[in-house]
Amino acid sequence: MKPDQSSKLKPVSTRIKWSAYAAYIGTYAARDWGIWEELGLDVTVREGGPQVDTTAPVADGTDQFGITGGDQLLVARSKGRPVVAIAAIMQETPAGFVVHADSDIHSMKDFPGHRLCVIPGHNTEIQYRAVMARLGIDTDTIEEVVHFPELELFLARKVDIEPIYVNNQGTIVRAKGVASRTFIPSEYGVRSYGNVYFTTEKMIEEQPELVQRFTDGLLQGWKGAREQPERAMDSLFKYDRDLDRDLEFDKLRDTWPLVEEKHGRIGWMERERWVEISEALKAANLIRPDQDTDAAFDARFVTTHYDSANS
Known part of the structure; x- marks a missing residue:
């Protein structure tokens, strides 16, 4: 009309x-x-x-x-x-988590003992906490680093895991030629x-x-x-x-x-x-x-x- x-x-x-x-x-x-x-x-x-x-x-x-x-x-x-x-x-949510290809992280089950960038309140944080709960992982075993500038700490290797949107930061990582692996929450039973x-x-x-x-x-x-x-x-x-x-x-x-x-x-x-x-x-x-x-x-x-x- x-x-x-x-x-x-x-x-x-x-x-x-x-x-x-x-x-x-x-x-x-x-x-x-x-x-x-x-x-x-x-x-x-x-x-x-x-x-x-x-x-x-x-x-x-x-x-x-x-x-x-x-x-x-x-x-x-x-x-x-x-x-x-x-x-x-x-x-499907664009939320995901990227690590460097030479990292010893091969699954979201491997997050404990590593440094993860967290954006408070962002849906990457919600997805992260939902997956950890589903996997039975205590997030106290993961060092959470609150940081907002996109990819800065990840590219400098100051964090091991970076929350991304696969159609934004994920695209940028690929365009920069950074060898990486990406984990998607839906692969662990959490969708949005x-x-x-x-x-x-x-x-x-x-x-x-x-x-x-x-x-x-x-x-x-x-x-x-x-x-x-x-x-x-x-x-x-x-x-x-x-x-x-x-x-x-x-x-x-x-x-x-x-x-x-x-x-x-x-x-x-x-x-x-x-x-x-x-x-x-x-x-x-x-x-x-x-x-x-x-x-x-x-x-x-x-x-x-x-x-x-x-x-």
Whole structure:
């Protein structure tokens, strides 16, 4: 549904998890190509960062929408933030852990006795703690080093294990020619959705039509980026001209396997996956044992988008 183009655009903002890069290319396409504007929305895209919990500004009304990990969203709800997932762009989390190829670490079971870089509150930390709990490993046996600059300590060999996104820092490590091994939490039975778009319970209750328009534009933007990656990359570079275009295309190529269109539909969410994520976090004492998983997501907006497109 497209509103009268003469009507005033509704200003809203969405907060990405990090600075601009290829993992958010569909968001920038939706903004730059006028897709949201055609749906009556003037969307401002705000950046996050390693120390920014995007659920906070959405919960307090600073932003209307945001991006986080499925695991992070459940942790935020455990803290009382009434945030609700409306679309999961990545069917798998990009979180991983990299070690140098000559390391004696050949599995996440080998983490004890080594130095691990930790970003507090980041979903790499959540994934790390969930995997260690599943493996029965006491994290006191691992030296945790809190550090934010990307890859600095790892490349200098001052930490043994670096948390990464496989489609960002993982891509950079490969581009630098650093021989390495990467461990993925799903290989140890811990999975999560990545790049989950969310809003608040209040927004869904009071303005569901606005949430639908935002979701429609978002999914159109991601579909467009999939079909026209060069044009979408041009849109991304309007927001950060200092990016390396070849590197960003490498990151984009590493992003698409995570997106993995479920049933041919970008953004799809299923209850079974949310329960799986929730149970892993409960087992690791990262969220409340009585937490209501069903309240954490609302799949109707993605479902309505595709139902309307096929009707």
